[in-house]
Amino acid sequence: MNIRTLPPTLALSAALLAPALAVAQTADATPAAATASTPVAPPADALPADAPAADFEPGRRGRVDAGMGFSSLTGGNSNWNEQFVRGYVGLRPGTTLNWDLSSQRHFDQRGTVGALSLTHTLTPWWYVSVGASSGSADFQNKYRGDIAIYRKWTESQQWVTGLALMKSASRDGIHRDTGITASVAYYSAQDWVGEGGVVYNKSNPGSVEGFRGFAALTMGREKQHYFTARIDHGKEGYLPTGAIANGAGNQVGFQSTELSLQWRQWLGRDWGYLVGGQFYRNPYYNRKGISAAVFFDF
Numbered sequence: 001m002n003i004r005t006l007p008p009t010l011a012l013s014a015a016l017l018a019p020a021l022a023v024a025q026t027a028d029a030t031p032a033a034a035t036a037s038t039p040v041a042p043p044a045d046a047l048p049a050d051a052p053a054a055d056f057e058p059g060r061r062g063r064v065d066a067g068m069g070f071s072s073l074t075g076g077n078s079n080w081n082e083q084f085v086r087g088y089v090g091l092r093p094g095t096t097l098n099w100d101l102s103s104q105r106h107f108d109q110r111g112t113v114g115a116l117s118l119t120h121t122l123t124p125w126w127y128v129s130v131g132a133s134s135g136s137a138d139f140q141n142k143y144r145g146d147i148a149i150y151r152k153w154t155e156s157q158q159w160v161t162g163l164a165l166m167k168s169a170s171r172d173g174i175h176r177d178t179g180i181t182a183s184v185a186y187y188s189a190q191d192w193v194g195e196g197g198v199v200y201n202k203s204n205p206g207s208v209e210g211f212r213g214f215a216a217l218t219m220g221r222e223k224q225h226y227f228t229a230r231i232d233h234g235k236e237g238y239l240p241t242g243a244i245a246n247g248a249g250n251q252v253g254f255q256s257t258e259l260s261l262q263w264r265q266w267l268g269r270d271w272g273y274l275v276g277g278q279f280y281r282n283p284y285y286n287r288k289g290i291s292a293a294v295f296f297d298f
Contacts, residue, residue: 060297062089065274067293075285076244080106084293094121104137107242111137117146125152129164137171138241144168148181160185162197172241176204192219203237208253210235226264233257236282245284256282270297 064087071080084102091097100115117131131146148164166179183197199212212234220226239251258280266272271294278289 060090063087063295063297065293065295067274067291069276069289069291071278071287071289073285073287075246077285078108080104080287080289087295095119098131100133104140106137106139107240109137109139109242111135111140113137113140125157126150135171140171141168142171158187158189160187170241174205175238177237178202191221192217199232199234201237206252208237210237210253212236220264223266223269225266226262228262228264229260231257231259239282239284243285247284251284254283256280264295271295 064085066085068083069081073079082102082104084100086098086100086102088096088098096119098115098117098119101112102114103110103112105111113133113135115131115133117129119127119129121127127150129146129148129150133141133144135141144166145168146164146166148162150160150162153159153161162181162183162185164179164181164183166177166181168177168179169175170177179199179201181197181199183195185193185195187193194215194217196215197213199214201210201212202208203210212232214230214232216228216230218226218228234255236254236256237252239245245251258278260276260278262274262276264272264274274291274293274295276291278287278291280287280289
C-alpha cells in the first residue's frame with residue numbers, strides 16, 4: 001500500500017492578509033499553520049517602509065495565538081488533537097517574522113512541528129516570503145522550504161498576484177515533493193479580501209502529479225473581527241503515514257476536498273479569541289475538526 005506523509009501544498013494566502021507559515025498545507029497533512037487557527041498578520045507593508053522600528057504603534061507590532069484543536073475521523077482512524085502557540089512579530093517596518101510551534105497527535109503518533117517564515121517588502125510594488133519547517137513524527141515533513149514573490153497591481157494596489165515554490169521531504173527517506181502555487185487576491189475598500197489560485201504538485205518516486213484549486217474570502221477589520229472561509233479541491237498524491245484506507249483503490253492520485261472557517265474576535269484593544277472549524281473528505285475517510293485559541297497583540 002502506498003501510504004506516506006501527504007505532500008503538503010502551498011497556502012501562502014493573501015486572504016489571511018499575510019503569507020502563511022512554511023508549514024501551511026492543503027488536504028490532510030495538517031501541519032500547524034494552515035488550519036483555521038492560522039494567525040492573521042498585517043501585510044508586510046502595513047507600516048511605512050521608511051519609518052523607524054520605534055514607531056510601531058502599540059498593538060500593531062505582533063501577535064501571539066495559544067490554543068488547541070480536536071478532530072474526529074471516520075474509516076477506523078483515531079481522533080486527532082493538537083496544542084499550539086504561534087504568531088508574528090514585526091522586526092522592522094516592512095519585515096515580519098511568522099513563527100509556529102505545535103504538538104500534534106495524528107494517526108496514533110505524537111509529533112512536534114516548528115516553522116519560521118520571513119516576509120519582506122522589496123519595493124512599494126513587490127514583496128517576498130521565505131520559510132522553513134520541520135517535524136518529528138512520520139506524518140510530518142522531515143523538512144520543508146518555501147519561497148514566494150508577490151506583485152501589487154493597479155494604481156490603488158488592490159490586486160496582488162503571487163508565485164510560490166515549495167520543496168519537502170518525508171521522514172521515510174524516500175518520498176519528496178515539489179509544489180508551485182499561482183494566486184491572485186483582491187483587497188476591497190469595503191473590508192473584505194478575496195483570493196483564488198491553483199497548486200501543482202509532483203511527488204516522487206513515481207512522479208505522481210496533482211492539481212488543486214483554492215478560493216478564500218476574508219471579511220472584517222483589524223481590532224474588531226475577521227471571518228475567513230477557505231475551500232480547496234483537487235488531486236492528492238498519497239495518503240498520510242498511518243492512515244487507514246478503507247475502500248477500493250491503491251491510495252495514489254485521489255481527489256479530496258477541504259473546507260475551513262475561522263472567526264477572530266477582539267474583546268479588548270489587544271486581546272480576544274479565535275474559533276474555527278474544518279471539514280475534509282477523501283474516498284477513504286472524512287475528518288471534522290474544531291479549534292479554539294486566545295490571542296494577544298503587542
